[in-house]
Amino acid sequence: MAEIVIVPGEAEAGDLVADAIVDLIHRKPDAVLGLATGSTPLPIYRALAQRIRDESVDVRGVRGFALDEYVGLPAGHPESYRAVIRREVVEPLGLTPELVRVPNGDPAGIEHAGADYEAAIVAAGGVDLQILGIGRTGHIGFNEPGSSLASLTRVKTLTEATRLDNARFFDSPDDVPMHCITQGIGTILRARHLVLLAFGEAKADAIAAAVEGAVSAAQPGSAIQLHPHVTVLVDEAAASKFENLAYYRHAWANKPAWQGI
Numbered sequence: 058m059a060e061i062v063i064v065p066g067e068a069e070a071g072d073l074v075a076d077a078i079v080d081l082i083h084r085k086p087d088a089v090l091g092l093a094t095g096s097t098p099l100p101i102y103r104a105l106a107q108r109i110r111d112e113s114v115d116v117r118g119v120r121g122f123a124l125d126e127y128v129g130l131p132a133g134h135p136e137s138y139r140a141v142i143r144r145e146v147v148e149p150l151g152l153t154p155e156l157v158r159v160p161n162g163d164p165a166g167i168e169h170a171g172a173d174y175e176a177a178i179v180a181a182g183g184v185d186l187q188i189l190g191i192g193r194t195g196h197i198g199f200n201e202p203g204s205s206l207a208s209l210t211r212v213k214t215l216t217e218a219t220r221l222d223n224a225r226f227f228d229s230p231d232d233v234p235m236h237c238i239t240q241g242i243g244t245i246l247r248a249r250h251l252v253l254l255a256f257g258e259a260k261a262d263a264i265a266a267a268v269e270g271a272v273s274a275a276q277p278g279s280a281i282q283l284h285p286h287v288t289v290l291v292d293e294a295a296a297s298k299f300e301n302l303a304y305y306r307h308a309w310a311n312k313p314a315w316q317g318i
């Protein structure tokens with residue numbers, strides 16, 4: 058079972074994950090991070106940037122792979138995930154830009170962009186720690202309901218619900234691209250440690266289905282149940298639909314001191 062951690066707020070979640078990432082980098086200076094975009098991971102990137110500065114953590118060898126990218130945004134568009142990852146992750150953390158990759162959403166060559174990305178992840182030795190958010194539709198990456206649990210990086214069509222949710226980053230909902238290129242669920246499951254975060258009541262149904270529902274392509278987040286090392290961090294509002302809430306609190310309160318997340 059995934060370890061479920063109920064945190065008082067986003068900042069505490071960010072601190073816990075930043076601790077785990079700093080430990081990982083100390084053990085493995087060329088660690089491979091799986092990077093999510095959107096609002097959810099921002100507390101991690103903030104906490105991590107602070108730790109790296111305060112403790113002079115050497116991150117020059119750290120590598121990264123973004124989960125997904127829109128297809129067809131003009132090069133340099135500020136909401137392309139290439140630009141977002143540079144702005145919110147590479148620059149504040151001081152990562153080496155050439156070591157951080159984002160799927161190529163350029164329509165020219167899109168037919169082999171998925172396979173190229175998979176090959177790059179394999180060549181890097183796989184992802185050590187994958188950061189994940191979850192959409193209201195239950196998607197992880199941009200694997201919308203119905204995505205194969207064995208899928209690899211490929212082009213997907215976004216649901217209208219996801220396009221509406223992401224319209225906040227664009228001038229109008231119509232400007233949100235219809236297509237994306239995303240790591241598949243099979244790709245995500247190959248990472249060695251999955252860290253899934255959800256904050257706020259709007260995510261409560263999706264995260265409960267992911268953690269406690271049946272494993273099903275209809276609920277892409279439920280694929281985490283197939284993975285041996287998953288940490289789920291939620292605030293009280295996102296935790297409000299869990300049936301086993303009392304047990305999750307009990308297990309966390311009695312967690313052995315030697316065990317990290």
Ligand code: F6R
Pocket residue numbers: 092093094095096097098124125189190191192193196197198199
């Ligand atoms: C982002 C991603 C998505 C988001 C999800 C939640 O790279 O793959 O799965 O994690 O849409 O988005 P936020 O965090 O903005 O609520």
